[in-house]
Amino acid sequence: MHELSITENILNITNQHAEKAGASRVTDIYLVIGKLSSIIDDSVQFYWDMISQGTLCEGAQLHFERIPARLACLDCGREYILEGDLSACPDCSSSRVSLIAGEEFYLDSIEVLKDQE
Numbered sequence: 001m002h003e004l005s006i007t008e009n010i011l012n013i014t015n016q017h018a019e020k021a022g023a024s025r026v027t028d029i030y031l032v033i034g035k036l037s038s039i040i041d042d043s044v045q046f047y048w049d050m051i052s053q054g055t056l057c058e059g060a061q062l063h064f065e066r067i068p069a070r071l072a073c074l075d076c077g078r079e080y081i082l083e084g085d086l087s088a089c090p091d092c093s094s095s096r097v098s099l100i101a102g103e104e105f106y107l108d109s110i111e112v113l114k115d116q117e
């Protein structure tokens, strides 16, 4: 159910931007999701179709971009992309690493149509 509140947030933000821009309709929404995020695209799409009805966003296409997880080694400072399971630093084999990207979820951009004048 976690996706429902997230989807509502996206809808609110998008509607606000669209209204400010004087849009008559939102056509495309670009979302960025970190690879380690637990958000499921299909669930977001499902809720989206349900709650966007009757708003400027009705019928808009959602685009999901998954970005890889990045780790930083706390011992040597090396940054690397996480492939699969959590792994030790490829340079010094230290296991003291911290996650610097991969759990994010945000609205990247939207595309709108405006009324002809």
Ligand SMILES: [Zn+2]
Residues within 6 Å of the ligand: 073, 074, 075, 076, 077, 078, 089, 090, 091, 092, 093, 094
């Ligand atoms: Zn290291």
